[in-house]
Amino acid sequence: MSSITAPPGENESHVTSYPRFLGRSLWLATEGSLAFYAWMTVLTALFLVGANAWANQVAGGMIGTNMTDHVSWGLYIANFTFMVGLAAGGVMMVIPAYLYRDRKMHDVVIIGELLAIAAIVMCLMFVIADLGRPDRFWHMMPVIGKFNFPISMLTWDVIVLNGYLLLNLHICGYLLYMRYLGRKPNPVWYVPFVMLSIVWAISIHTVTAFLYCGLGGRPFWNTALLAPRFLASAFVSGPAFIIVSMVLIKRVTGVGGLDQPIATLTKIVRVTILINLLMVTSELFTEFYTGGSHTSAAKYLFFGLHGKTALVPWIWTAIGLNITAALLLLWPGLLELRRRPLLVAACCMAFVGAWIEKGMGLIVPGFIPSTLHEIVEYVPSQLEWKVTVGIWAFGLMVFTIAIKTALPTLRHPAEH
Amino acid sequence: MANTESTPQPTSKPSLPVVQNFTRRAAVKGAFATLGAGAFVAAVSPLRQAAKNTTAAEFMQQHYTELSPEQKADVIARLEAEAKEQYGADVQIADDRPIPGTKFVYAINLSVCNGNGKCVEACHKENNHDRDTNQSYIRVVEMPKGTMDMEKGSTTYTGTVPKDDKFYLPVQCQQCDEPPCVDVCPVKATWKEEDGIVVVDYNWCIGCRYCEAACPYHARRFNWKKPVVPAEEINPDQSYLSNRVRPVGVVEKCTYCLHRTRRGRLPACLEACPTGARVFGNILDKDSNIRWILENKRVYILKEELGTKPAFFYYFD
Numbered sequence: 001m002s003s004i005t006a007p008p009g010e011n012e013s014h015v016t017s018y019p020r021f022l023g024r025s026l027w028l029a030t031e032g033s034l035a036f037y038a039w040m041t042v043l044t045a046l047f048l049v050g051a052n053a054w055a056n057q058v059a060g061g062m063i064g065t066n067m068t069d070h071v072s073w074g075l076y077i078a079n080f081t082f083m084v085g086l087a088a089g090g091v092m093m094v095i096p097a098y099l100y101r102d103r104k105m106h107d108v109v110i111i112g113e114l115l116a117i118a119a120i121v122m123c124l125m126f127v128i129a130d131l132g133r134p135d136r137f138w139h140m141m142p143v144i145g146k147f148n149f150p151i152s153m154l155t156w157d158v159i160v161l162n163g164y165l166l167l168n169l170h171i172c173g174y175l176l177y178m179r180y181l182g183r184k185p186n187p188v189w190y191v192p193f194v195m196l197s198i199v200w201a202i203s204i205h206t207v208t209a210f211l212y213c214g215l216g217g218r219p220f221w222n223t224a225l226l227a228p229r230f231l232a233s234a235f236v237s238g239p240a241f242i243i244v245s246m247v248l249i250k251r252v253t254g255v256g257g258l259d260q261p262i263a264t265l266t267k268i269v270r271v272t273i274l275i276n277l278l279m280v281t282s283e284l285f286t287e288f289y290t291g292g293s294h295t296s297a298a299k300y301l302f303f304g305l306h307g308k309t310a311l312v313p314w315i316w317t318a319i320g321l322n323i324t325a326a327l328l329l330l331w332p333g334l335l336e337l338r339r340r341p342l343l344v345a346a347c348c349m350a351f352v353g354a355w356i357e358k359g360m361g362l363i364v365p366g367f368i369p370s371t372l373h374e375i376v377e378y379v380p381s382q383l384e385w386k387v388t389v390g391i392w393a394f395g396l397m398v399f400t401i402a403i404k405t406a407l408p409t410l411r412h413p414a415e416h
Numbered sequence: 417m418a419n420t421e422s423t424p425q426p427t428s429k430p431s432l433p434v435v436q437n438f439t440r441r442a443a444v445k446g447a448f449a450t451l452g453a454g455a456f457v458a459a460v461s462p463l464r465q466a467a468k469n470t471t472a473a474e475f476m477q478q479h480y481t482e483l484s485p486e487q488k489a490d491v492i493a494r495l496e497a498e499a500k501e502q503y504g505a506d507v508q509i510a511d512d513r514p515i516p517g518t519k520f521v522y523a524i525n526l527s528v529c530n531g532n533g534k535c536v537e538a539c540h541k542e543n544n545h546d547r548d549t550n551q552s553y554i555r556v557v558e559m560p561k562g563t564m565d566m567e568k569g570s571t572t573y574t575g576t577v578p579k580d581d582k583f584y585l586p587v588q589c590q591q592c593d594e595p596p597c598v599d600v601c602p603v604k605a606t607w608k609e610e611d612g613i614v615v616v617d618y619n620w621c622i623g624c625r626y627c628e629a630a631c632p633y634h635a636r637r638f639n640w641k642k643p644v645v646p647a648e649e650i651n652p653d654q655s656y657l658s659n660r661v662r663p664v665g666v667v668e669k670c671t672y673c674l675h676r677t678r679r680g681r682l683p684a685c686l687e688a689c690p691t692g693a694r695v696f697g698n699i700l701d702k703d704s705n706i707r708w709i710l711e712n713k714r715v716y717i718l719k720e721e722l723g724t725k726p727a728f729f730y731y732f733d
Contacts, residue, residue, distance in 0.1 A: 372634045
């Protein structure tokens with residue numbers, strides 16, 4: 001048993017070896033094949049388009065978006081909400097790895113933790129993209145600004161999201177650093193943080209749901225089922241994304257030992273997607289069997305209201321994708337190695353289905369009809385799509401680089 | 417369960433590969449990094465335009481409640497100079513504070529209001545709203561007689577008013593005693609003052625629009641663009657927390673015309689109303705007209721079930 005305090009290296013201190021570790025990681029992360037450079041170039045180009053669109057939005061005002069005083073949150077907050085779920089979804093690797101001592105999952109659990117980092121970075125970018133005055137961001141900082149804690153749920157969200165980011169940065173950073181030093185990681189320095197991150201993952205999506213369900217003036221969001229629903233769909237989209245990533249990582253890098261974790265995650269999604277569908281059904285029954293003005297938003301979303309039907313195609317697409325994915329996942333044959341493309345297709349359907357459900361199916365209809373029962377529709381503008389794609393490209397860059405940095409660990413899992 | 421794959425013990429040496437032609441590759445990577453950074457700076461160059469509109473003094477400005485009297489005077493002088501520079505108007509921005517012993521309350525007689533919309537227009541002019549979007553803090557809902565369900569109403573009605581089968585429900589900020597908009601603000605940019613008015617520090621708001629989502633009365637507006645008001649149409653009689661021309665990217669709302677009411681005048685919407693449907697006053701004054709109405713008329717509170725406790729009442733004859 002090693003001692004509690006990690007001793008500095010035999011002949012050098014962490015002050016010098018840690019920067020060298022970061023430098024080496026950066027060097028390694030920028031080494032790759034032609035395909036890798038092409039991938040990163042495409043992502044960079046998309047990110048630059050998004051950055052330019054955002055700069056124009058700040059300079060010209062948010063009139064460049066299609067949001068209005070009626071639908072005052074749109075594509076950005078929809079994506080923000082979805083990304084919180086993706087970040088929380090990574091915990092579906094951590095729980096089998098650490099609570100059920102699944103060895104194979106343990107070897108590759110860092111993929112889930114790195115996904116959490118990339119997803120939270122995207123969350124923060126989406127929030128900043130949505131601010132009318134990003135130059136006043138410092139007003140939100142505790143001490144120098146005015147932080148409305150604990151009354152505003154948004155301040156809770158700021159705390160839990162940044163906390164989750166720091167937790168995962170610490171866990172991944174520590175494990176990779178120990179690997180670099182060629183030392184066995186000391187459980188004291190990361191296992192308590194991993195356990196904390198499990199609870200924390202649940203908290204980030206719960207708090208994010210509380211942002212919406214605490215608003216009495218928005219009947220569509222004002223439901224106690226919102227936080228459980230958020231979690232259920234997060235535990236669909238997160239594992240689905242990781243399964244697709246693992247299939248790709250195996251193909252591109254030849255990392256082994258991924259098939260068993262893929263099977264475990266598939267079995268998890270098989271259950272969570274059904275729980276999610278059950279909750280949607282429960283929600284719809286309550287809405288439509290009761291009827292009345294409280295049901296207006298649901299009516300608008302699923303069938304259109306007073307001839308306005310902008311969201312109807314979106315939600316039925318989501319329902320179709322979710323049900324198809326659920327049926328495919330129920331089929332045991334999906335796990336056979338030769339059916340990998342079908343598994344990937346099912347995961348993509350579940351992922352896109354959850355994305356629509358959270359965005360066009362949850363954030364936008366919360367505003368339609370408005371609190372004075374006016375129906376003003378919303379379709380994202382080109383500028384909003386550009387900014388959104390830019391942030392996604394940046395998130396994928398962060399994820400790609402993170403995975404590359406972790407490749408030695410994934411190739412040769414150490415005992416920890 | 418046995419681990420079938422080999423799990424080599426961590427080596428004592430760093431496991432990263434040693435790259436051969438290190439310097440050349442480093443130079444190439446450095447060049448691409450520089451190129452990327454350059455492209456990024458070019459992509460976000462529109463920000464320079466935005467930065468020009470925000471002075472260092474504005475950027476550093478503290479929250480309204482933390483400004484000393486001297487700092488407040490500086491801020492107001494700066495805002496007046498900006499109004500002159502950007503809008504070509506000579507304006508006077510006061511810092512009107514609540515009058516002790518005052519709690520402002522509004523009431524509208526729904527039996528009398530005929531939906532003529534003069535209040536909407538008066539608000540638009542009085543509060544220096546953006547001309548392009550025809551903004552106003554008041555919306556009037558035309559409702560069929562026989563229901564109080566706004567689902568059945570319309571805010572976009574046209575034609576001669578009043579129509580026989582309709583009644584009219586003007587809605588503006590209800591200055592709630594339990595305002596959900598104030599609770600949700602992450603930076604305390606909006607708060608309730610002692611006389612009951614919910615205000616916004618337009619120079620502190622970060623524009624997250626959470627308050628807009630939280631308000632059950634559609635009372636808040638966001639400045640999606642920089643407001644456009646011709647110099648000759650600007651109402652120069654302004655207050656810091658009220659009708660001064662708002663910056664782009666922040667939320668605004670009805671303040672019961674505090675730049676008038678805290679100086680003993682009536683709100684602009686009330687003065688403009690040709691029907692006499694609107695009554696405004698200090699509920700703490702036992703002899704006030706508003707007090708008599710609330711004690712003797714049949715009073716209706718909008719969305720009372722939400723527990724927001726409005727300081728805004730509707731009544732019937």
